Amino acid sequence: MTKKNSYRVLLNEDWELEDLYEYPHALSQCYAFVYCLDSELEPHDRDRIAYAMQTYPFKGGYSYVNIYSVLKSQIPGVDRPRIDTMRKQSPGWLDLFLNAEVAYHLAASVSALAGAAITAVATYSKAYKLLMTLNAARRKAENDQLKGSALQMREMNALCTEIAKNLGYKNLQSLHQHTGNVEVSMKLLMAHHRKMMVLVEYQKEGKATLTLPDDRV
Secondary structure (H helix, E strand, C coil): CCHHHEEEEEECCCCCCCHHHHHHHHHHHHHHHHHHHCCCCCCCCHHHHHHHHHHCCCCCHHHHHHHHHHHHHCCCHHHCCEEEEEECCCCEEEEEECCHHHHHHHHHHHHHHHHCHHHHHHHHHHHHHHHHHHHHHHHHHCCCCCCCCHHHHHHHHHHHHHHHHHHCCCCHHHHHHHHCCHHHHHHHHHHHHHHHHHHHHHHHCCCEEECCCCCCC
């Protein structure tokens, strides 16, 4: 494993047992999302990713669990996160083998989202309300395939742009090409927002901080 693939997460406060699952799980999912969908790196099979995004219903948790599994499976073995060392003292750290450039991208995105937290939450809330309105119309029409109005589609496009900006997500047009559906794109960005907010909260509480190149202790 090369030096550039060693990456450090700073651990600064006492952790509870549940944290040993929650934080690594969220970090792994966010890393897979960025690696496959917002970096210049090549996953194993982009067609497999696009197929999943275009065929999963995204109407419940099962689709989201599966899409993250697909993304993780498409990361080449050398870049899949693995633990090198973990020290739980003050200061503590978690050293990982992974693609450090993706981790730096993720660290910058967490900082960006933390800085835009109020705006980001408000934008997420708008997107959620729009989906609820559309789902209510589908139930009323008894048509799960009912498309949004032209106005709703324009609003979805605008919300995708806002959510992506708050997340520091750069490849929005590529995401739209993968999904072929702006509603699915928005749902995936909202899922990414939820996972990223876990990392933001750990950083805010001082439990875990993703580092940039000059932060290593």
